[in-house]
Amino acid sequence: MVAGQIGGEERSCAGAQAADAPELDLSSxxxxxxxxxxSLVGETLAPLFLAEPGCASAQAQLCALEAADACEFAAGWPFALEADARRAIGLMQQGLAEPREGLTWEFRRLFIGPGHLVAPPWGSTYTDRDGVVFGDSHTRLVEFMRGNGIIRRVDEHTPVDHIGLMLHLMAWIADNRPEVLREYLSKHLLTWSSHFLEGLALHTESAFYQGLxxxxxTTLEGIGEVFAVDVEYPRYVR
Known part of the structure; x- marks a missing residue:
């Protein structure tokens, strides 16, 4: 599902929150x-990082994005500035105009391998001092989930700090445990997401992944502003 299909989320969710604005009351x-x-953002974006473009699980999102009116999409997409959303969907549609096979190979080059990954999608590869999968920040995320009764949906051999899984988790928390959303954003997701996404935009050879x-x-940064999230950024190792 994309923004043009949701009946129009109000833009009151989308702009930057003033620095002296009161904290958003989640019960209001x-x-x-x-x-x-x-929740919409997480469920819309997560599959695009988790599934190869040729997989059935990604087709609904890709087809909807391909058919979307860029101006309507940008006007309805929450949290990001409209100009950024319009530019992003334009890039994504440009990439989707190319054969899916090329997009699938780019997905593998970026996120799966074999070989050196130019944009590894796991948080601890950026924030752990050794730059490894299953690093200290991954351990802290697992402890956060366990402490808040959040069930792990993947096996123990799969890192839960994959950007796609973390977007899914953000949506789940917004729907089911909103009282811990700020903690999740400030300590686990926003600590590395912008750094990773800037690197992805720099290293990808696909207009689609530049747009994504x-x-x-810009959407995650907008969420941080609207929810007045105070993020302590680590020193990145890559």
Whole structure:
């Protein structure tokens, strides 16, 4: 599902929050609306990072993006500035106009391998001092999930700090445990997401992934502003 199909999320969720604005009350109508928009963002973007473009699980999103009116999409997409959303969807549609096989190979080059990954999708590869999968930040995320009764949906051999899984988790938290959303964003997701997405935009050879990186980065940064999230950024190792 994309923004043009959701009946128009109000743009009150989308702009930057003033630095001296009061913290958003999650029990208010505005808070509930913002949480619904967070859930929409996570469920819309996560499959694009998790599934190869040729897989059936990604087709609904890709076909909807391909058919979307860029101006309507940008006007309805929450949290990001409209100009950024319009540029992002334009890039994504440009990439989708190319054969899917090339997009699939780019997905593998970026996120799977074999060989050196130019944009590894796991948080601890950027924030752990050794730059490894299953690093300290991954351990802290697992402990956060366990401490808040959040069931792990993948086996123990799969890192839960994959950007796609973390977007899914963001949506789940917004729907089911909104009281811990700020903690999740400030300590686990926003600590590395912009750094990763800037690197993805720099290293990809595909307009689609340039657009996806831009849309995801500006949207997550917008969520941080609307929810007044205070992020302590680590020192990145790559």
């Amino acid at each position: 109508a505005a808070g509930a609306e913002a949480l619904r928009a967070v 990186a831009l849309l995801t980065r």
